[in-house]
Amino acid sequence: MTSTTDLFVLARHARATSYDRATIDAAVNAHLAVWQLARTRDTVVMRTTRATLGVVESLPGATLEQRWAVFEAEVWPRWQAGDRRPLRREDGWSLGVRTLVMARLVQPAWSVVSGFRMSEWARILPDNDPIRRARDTLEGASASCVVGTPAMRARAIDTATKLMLVRGVDRLDGLVTDDLLIPPTGGKAFDILDALLCQVGALARTPRRGTSRRRTVPRRTERELVKISGVPEPFAETVAVYLETYARRLSDVYATLRHKSRALAHFFNYIAAHHPDVSSCAEITPAQARGFIPYALELARTVQRATARKGTSDRTTAYAWMIDVRTFFADLSTWAAEPGSPLEGHAPSAVMLARHDLLDAGYIKARKRQRAQVTETVLDLQREMPNIRAFALRRWHDAEHTLAGNPEDPRLVTAERTTFWDWALLELLLTSGLRIEETLELTTLDILKRSLASGEIYYLLHVKPSKFGRARVIPIGNQLGTVLAEIIRHLKTFYSTSHVPFVDRRDEHEKRPLPRAPYLLQGLRGPTTFTATTVRGRLGWLSLNAGAAHADGSPIKLTPHDCRRLFASEHLNAHTPVHVIQALLGHATIDTVMVYAKLYPDELVNEYRRAMRGMYLDVHGSQGLKTPTADDWRQLATTHSLRDMGTHICVLPAGEHCPRGLVCLGCGNVQPKRGAVDTFRAMLASHTKALDEARRHHEPAGQIAARELEIERIRAIIARAERLDTDAAEALEAAAQPTAMHPEAAPGQ
Structure with a gap:
């Protein structure tokens, strides 16, 4: 039997030398013999191949290669349109063309092979055929590929076969990134093929999606x-x-x-x-x-x-x-x-x-108008942001719950991944105050662990130089730490690894590649990093679908910089010093922060405090403002372990800062009382009725999501109260009493 190498030598000779029908027929017959398709000369393949070669023989050109170029330009489009095909059977008219292509007698254009089903032909190729070996390599990598469904990965392998034929290469490493741009339109299969080629080492980089493969505009001088x-x-x-x-x-x-x-x-x-x-x-x-x-x-x-x-x-x-x-x-x-x-x-x-x-x-007037718009936008966002955050969290929780019932469904996996990243992007920007380019460049290496002289551990987030070329670090609080931990956990799950993998990234802002690193924002639709366009698109989609609106009723399209503005205004609201906010945001001057400070003028704050003081006196009387006596302090000191909050007991020691601002529903430091279950059930009924009314009146999705989350919190706290047995409930409530806190101080002890 003729070896595969000899067959390809014979094919190249027939293609490049002067056109000789006998030499071409010999090459075709040799391939058909190896493929075991030449059992009879009357087969459809043989008849179609002879008919195709008859057409090629009538075309001008000194070599088969030259005649094939004329065939692709003039004959093939006519055959595709159904005009004068060599066979009437719909499934046989292109067999001759496929035979010449797979025998490597011709190097086809993409328009010729784009419609071929390569898996059928791959089954007849011998094991030592380069195309067969390349497909086996990709099929082995497909088993551990994190992108796409099995059907889409099989389609990507077919695409690789077609590209090898179009490029005339016999090895996967003969393909380059530009080859993935040969088809006039991209698709999911090309993104999966990109990932597979990177996985087997054919491309010496990490995967790219279609947009990043095409948008490689160089940094111009x-x-x-x-x-x-x-x-x-x-x-x-x-x-x-x-x-x-x-x-x-x-x-x-x-x-x-x-x-x-x-x-x-x-x-x-x-x-x-x-x-x-x-x-x-x-x-x-x-x-x-x-x-x-x-x-x-x-x-x-x-x-x-x-x-x-x-x-x-x-x-x-x-x-x-x-x-x-x-x-x-x-x-x-x-x-x-x-x-x-x-x-x-x-x-x-x-x-x-x-x-x-x-x-x-009019420059000054324009700046004033712009600042007034920023003020108006921030106030609108402060009103609507809780609903947007609730909408994002609700969608993620729903997707998680649905996925738990059918974890093998790829559509549910994709839905959970998408909703998670919607929540994570929103929370990351809101809790860090970073610019969009700074967020995209975050890596796991930027999470710094430090310790004080007392041994207390704390974490810092290193922010790379961006707008003014200056790096900075910001402290990682509870909320930001939770978001970072969830992102890392999801990335490990996505890649099925114990670490966040290193990937390539290109800075589209500066038009230059960045070092390979374990970037945090990767793995949305594949093993690639996020782009600024993706982040902006997801945030805008969230706000629009949450029903967020300005005061005049126009929809709010949230941007990454809006999250940065909210970060600044919330810290000013919490009385964070202005120079600290400047350092956190990386502003060049303190004047930029003062734009947000004007949202809270001193007169407004003082008048608000004066009004609240009057309301407090009306409710609690003047005794609520008296200075505590020694006896008061002594009684307060006995409650240092548990605090009785009426319907529930707080295990957070008295005097310690409460990060939730004493908003107790859903807090892990709270144990509800069994005796307050009826109160919680009344709250549940009231909130459920309000939710039904909201749905009936078609309130925005963000507001409905916020109501649904509140109902979930109430149900969870009822369940926690009912899980207690009688003895444990009595012990906890007794422990909340001042005399039970220090038995050694009680009379008779």
């Missing part, structure tokens, strides 16, 4: 940015040298350089259009520069984002351009005066766009 932005030719050199100097001296943040190039492009396009006699930057006059102000204001209205958001007419885009232009001329005048400066001769002789020029154009 300063001169390329100038060209792309459209700076007119007479001023392009000046802007390019300026951006190079700025990147070298001040900051090479890619987004900053890109924004500056666009702003300067708008300015110099205005100069070229309205003052065509100006041929260099040094010839621009202050009067000409001031004319850019109304032009920029009008232009900004036409280039605003199409996505609707609150306050679309109050954006400060035009003023950002003006500041970039003003900064450009200020830097240009300074740097051009230095000896040997490459900017020498480019600077104008007068000051361009002084500060009062921008103020007169």
Whole structure:
């Protein structure tokens, strides 16, 4: 029997040399013999192959390869449309083409093999065929792949076979990332194939999804940015040298350089259009520069984002351009005066766009309007955020409960994973106050364990440099620690490992790859990291589906920066010092924090406290404010282990800080009394009735979820009360009494 190597040598010879039908027929017959399809010359395969070769023989070209190119361009589209096929049978007309492809006599285009079912042909290939070996390797990796269903993984293996045929390679490591972009449209199978190729080592990286494979825009140089932005030719050199100097001296943040190039492009396009006699930057006059102000204001209205958001007419885009232009001329005048400066001769002789020029154009008023909008947005978010958080938590708990009943259903697994990440992303941003780019770069290595001199352990979260190039650490509290622990637990479950795996990540903001690390935000739809677009999309979906709305009734589309604003306002509400909030948020100045401080002016706080004091006196009388006596303190000291809260007993020692603010339902430190079960049942009936009313009136999903969670807490506390036997209940209630706390202090002891 002819070896596989000899068959491929014969096929390459028949394809590349002068067209010879006898040589091609011999190669086809040799392959059919190995495939055991040549038992009779009257088989459908043989007849279709002869018919296909007859058509190819009639086409122009010196070699089979040249004639095949004509066949793909002219004949194959006609056959696909049902015109003059070699066989009338629908399942046999393409067998000849498939035979030539699998025999490697031709190297097909994707349009030819895209519809082939490769698993049928793989069964007839010998064990030593490269295609068969590659498929066996991928099938072995498929068993431990964490992405997709078995059917989708089988489809991905077929896709790999087709790509190997299209590329003309015999090994999986012959495929590269660009090969996954050959099909005009992607799909889930290509993401799974990407993961499989990375798993077997064919691609020396971690998996990427379709968007990240396609969006690999390189980091452009300063001169390329100038060209792309459209700076007119007479001023392009000046802007390019300026951006190079700025990147070298001040900051090479890619987004900053890109924004500056666009702003300067708008300015110099205005100069070229309205003052065509100006041929260099040094010839621009202050009067000409001031004319850019109304032009920029009008232009900004036409280039605003199409996505609707609150306050679309109050954006400060035009003023950002003006500041970039003003900064450009200020830097240009300074740097051009230095000896040997490459900017020498480019600077104008007068000051361009002084500060009062921008103020007169309404810059201060625009900033005030923007801050007023921030204030309004934060107040709306504070009202709606509890409902959004309840909606996210409720969806995750429901998905967990459903998955527990059928843990093998891949759709339920995907639903649980998606709802978990919706909750985790929201809580992580709300409890950390991080920027979106800082959140995406978090790794398990950024969770730092420290100890005080007393031996007490505490944890810090290291935040990598972002906006101002400065790293910082923030303390990990109970809420943030819970979210981080849940994320790590889910990642270990997703990968079925004891650790969070190291993966590649590309910083799309800076257009550069980041070091491989155990990133926390990965594993949503595959073994890949999250993108900023994904995070924004999930948060926006959550708020819209929770029914969150502004005061005017317009829907709230939550953004990552909204969570950061809420973090700042909540800490101000909790009387955290402003300079501490500045350090937590990583703000450059304390003025940024003070924007949120204006939400809580001193007069408003003082008046509120005065009103609450009056209400307290009405309820408790003046005796509620008296200074405790020695006897009062002595009696208080006897309650240092248990606190009787009326319907329940708190095991948190008296005087110790309560992290829940004494909101006891659902707290692990609480044991409800059996004698208060009737009270809890009345509460359950009242809340259940309110939930039914909410559903009848079609309240937003977030509000309904909050009511459902409250009912769950009440049911849980009733169950905890009923689990106590009589003896244990009496012992606990007795222990809550002052005399029971210290038996040695009781009379007669």
